[in-house]
Amino acid sequence: MALKGLDIFKLSPKKNCKECGSPTCMAFCMKVAQGAADISACPYFSEDAKAQLSEATAPPMKSIKIGTGAEEMVLGGETVMERHEKTFVNKTRYADSLCNCMDEATIEAKLAEVPKVDYDRIGERMYAELIYVNYSAEGSYDYVELVKKAAALGRTLVLGCTDVEVAKAALAVCKDSKPVLNGATPANYAEMNAVATEAGVVLGVSGADMNEIYDTVKALEGLGNKNLVIDTTGATVKETFANTVQLRKAAIKDGDRTCGYPSIVNLVKVAKDDLHLQAALAAIFTIKYGSIVVMQEITYAEALPLYGLRQNIFTDPQKPMRVEPGIYALNGADENSICLTTVDFALTYFLVSGELERSGVPVNLIISDAGGLSVLTAWAAGKLSSSSIEKFWKEADIEGKIKNRKLIIPGKVAVLKGEIEAKLPGWEVIIAPREAVELVKFLKDMQAN
Template sequence: MAEKVKSPAEVMKLLPQEDCGECGSDSCFEFALKLVERTTELERCPKLKKAATKKIKKMLAPPMAEITFGSGDKMLKTGGEEVMCREELAFFGKTILAYDVWDTMSEERLVERVQNITGMSFVRFKETFTVDAIAIRSVSGDPMKFKDVVKKVSDITDLPLILCSLDPKVLKAGAKVLKGKKPLLYAATKDNWEKVLDIAKEFETAVAIFSPDDLDMLGSIAATFQREGIGDLILDPGTFCEPESITQTLSNFSLLRRACVKANIPELSYPVMAVPAVASMSFKSKKAAAHYENYLANIFVTKGINLMILHFPEIWEFMPIVYLREGIFKHPKLESAIDPDLYAFNEPDADSPLMVTANYTLTYGIVSGDLDRYRVKCWLLVIDTNALSVDTAVGSGDFCAENIVEHMEEFDVESKVNHRVLIIPRVAAEILPELREELPDWKVVLGPKDSSEIATFLTDEWKNLVAE
C-alpha cells in the first residue's frame, strides 16, 4: 500500500468555510493546516457537521493505531505515529516508562520496591513526572504465586500493570485479579497466541506480541488478533542489548516504523516496545548494568519507541530519560509557553521581592530552577510574551511596559506585596524609562544579568531597595 498523503486543501473542502475564527484560527484554511500538522483539535470547530467530522477523522487518522491500557484517570495511551523521523512532523505516542517487580520477591521487599517506584518523581516547569506503569514478571512460573503478587501490587498502586509471562496459565491468573482494569499481557508468541487470545477476549486486555527478530511472525499474529477484535496491540521484535547486536534491534524498530508509516501494512501498524531491562542479565556489575540500561533507554527514546520496561528504579536514571522524552515528543510547532501568572517561590510573604520574566518555557525553566536551587523567597510575575525569551520579546515589543502593567493588574500584584519595588531583567533595560512612567508609584530597578546571581543580588541590595 502507498503512503497516505494528507492535504490541507482536501480537509478545507469539508470545513464550513466561513472563516468565523471561533476555532482560534484566522481562516478555515489555517485551521485545516493546523489539523494536518496536529497542532489543534477538530472539536474546536463548533459549526462542523457530523458527517464532515467523520470524514475528516478518517482522512487524518495516523497510520499507526493508538492503543490504551489501564483504567480510570491512570489509563495510558500511545501510538498514533505517522512519520519516520520527528523532524518530518513530530512524534506523538510518548514513551510509556514501566519498572519491573517479580513474584519471587519477599512481601516486604515487594512492597518496598513498589513504593520506591511509585514514589520516584521530580518537578520540571511546574509539571510533576512519575513512573507510568509497573511490569510484574513471573519468575516462579506458579500461577497462584503470580496471582497473589498481582493482587498485592494492585492494592498498593492504581498504576496500569503489565503482566509478564509466556505461560497462558500464569497470565490468566493475573488477568482475573485485574478484571475491568485492562492490564497489558506480555506476551503472545508463536507458541501461545491462541490461549493468550482467549484470555484477552475474556478479560478485555491489551496484548504485547513478542517475536524476536521475526517481523513476519509479528505481523501474522497481529493480523489474527485484529480479525478477532483485539485492537490494543503493541509489537516487540526483541531487545538484543549486546554491543554487537544492538544494531539489529534498531534495524528492526526502523523496519517496523517504515512498514507502518510508508507502506501502510495494517498488521504492522501498531506501537512498538523495547525492554532495556534485559541489560540487568548481561552484566555482573549492577552499576554497569544500570548505566547500560540507561544508555539503551535513551537511544530507544530518540527512535520514538512507545513503551519500555526498565529494571533499575533510580532517580538518576529516570530523570534523563524523561527529560529526553519530553524533548523528543514535543511538537516543534507548538508554543513553548508557560501560563502567565504570579508564581510564588519558597513560600514568600508580603515583604518578599517581586520580579518579572517572560513565559518562554526555557526562560522560565532556568529562572525557576535558580530560584528553587538557592531557596529564594519571592514572587515571580510571568507575562505573556508569545513564548519568546526576554531579549527576543523586548525586540518584538512583547516584553514592554504596557504588557507588564496589564499583567500586574490582571493578577492583582499590589494586593500581594506591601512594598512597591519591581525588579526586571537587565536585558530589558531599554524599557526601564517607559515602565517607570507607567508605574510612578513603583521603584522599578534592573536585576542581575543572569538568574544564577539573583540570590546574591537580593542579599546585597534588597534591604536598601525597600528602605529607600
C-alpha cells in the same frame, strides 16, 4: 493508502458554513487529509461518507489507551518519522521491572525504591509510570502475589507472561487498572486473545522475528482484536533497534496498518545487568520509537537525564513552552509584597519560581507575555522591553492590585532599569542576579536589610 484532500472533498457536504472552524469545506478537507483536523469536527458529513472515510483518514498508527483515572495514558498515535516534520504526540513511557525469579529481599527492596523517584520538572510529573512484572516458569516467587504487590504501588502494570493460565490468574487481581498483557506469541495468540478480550486489556504481541510478529498481529486482527502493542525486543540490541525502526517505517512510510501499533522495548532482555548501557539505550529508544521502554531499575541517575530528554522530544517544536501571563503570589505574598518580573518561557518560570519558593520570601512573581521566549531571546526580539512591561502593567492593572512599588528585573536585562523607571513612575527597579540559583541568597539578604 491515505486519502487526498480532493477525495475527501468529493464526499463533503459543501455547505461552506464554517462551523468546523475552517473557512470552506475544501480547506477543512485539506486539513483532514494532513491529519490536522478530525472528520468529526463537521456535523454534516453523512454516516455513509464517515464510514467510507474513517478507515482511510485514521492515523497510520493506532492510539492505544492503558491505565485508568490519573494513571490513564495513551501510547502510539504517531504520524511522522522525525520530530521536525510535525511533532511526536504520545511520549515514551518508562517501566521499572520486577520478576518472580527475584528473591523476596530483592523484590521488597525494589518495591521500596520505585516510589522514591517522583518529582516535577516544568510542570510535568516525572516518575516510573509503569511496572513491568515478568513471569518466569523457573521463578519461585508467587507471580500473582507479585502482581498484587506491584499493583499496590498505584502504577499501571505490564504483565510479561506467556503462560495463559498464569496470565488469567494475574489479570483477575489487576484487570480493573487496565494493565497491558504482554503475552501473545505465535503459539498461544488465540488463547491469550480470549484472556485479554475477556479482561478488557491491551494485548502485547511478540515473536522470534518481525515476520512471526506480523503474522500473529494479522491473525489477531482477524479475530477482531486491534487493541494491541508490539514487543519489538529481539535477541540483541541491534536486532531490537532494527525491529523498532522497521515497525515505525512500515506504519508511517508504507501505510501498513498491521504495523501501526505502539511498541514495547525490553532492555532487561538485551542488556541485562548493564545499567549504564540500559540508560543509554533508553535514550536512543526515546528518540527512536519506543512507546514503552522497560528498564531494570529507574533511580534518579537514570531518571534525571532521561525524563529531561523525553520532555524535550515530546513537545511541539513549533510551539514554545509557556505559562499564562499574570501575577503569581508565592510564599503567601499579598499586595504589600515585593514584585519580581520575568518572561513566560516555561523553563524560566519554573526555575525562577522554584528558587523564589525555596527562599521563603513572599514575592509577587509577575509574568508578562514575551512570546514564550527566554529572557535574552525575548529582549533581542523586542518582546521584553520597557514598553512591553509598561503595556502589561496597564493590561493586568498591576498598580491597582499591588501597593508595593519595588520591582526586581532579570539581571540579564539590567540595561532596562532606567527605561522601566521612566515608564513606571514611582517604581524602584532592582537588578536581580544573572542566574536564578542566586535568587535565594539575594532575596534573603534583601529581607534582612
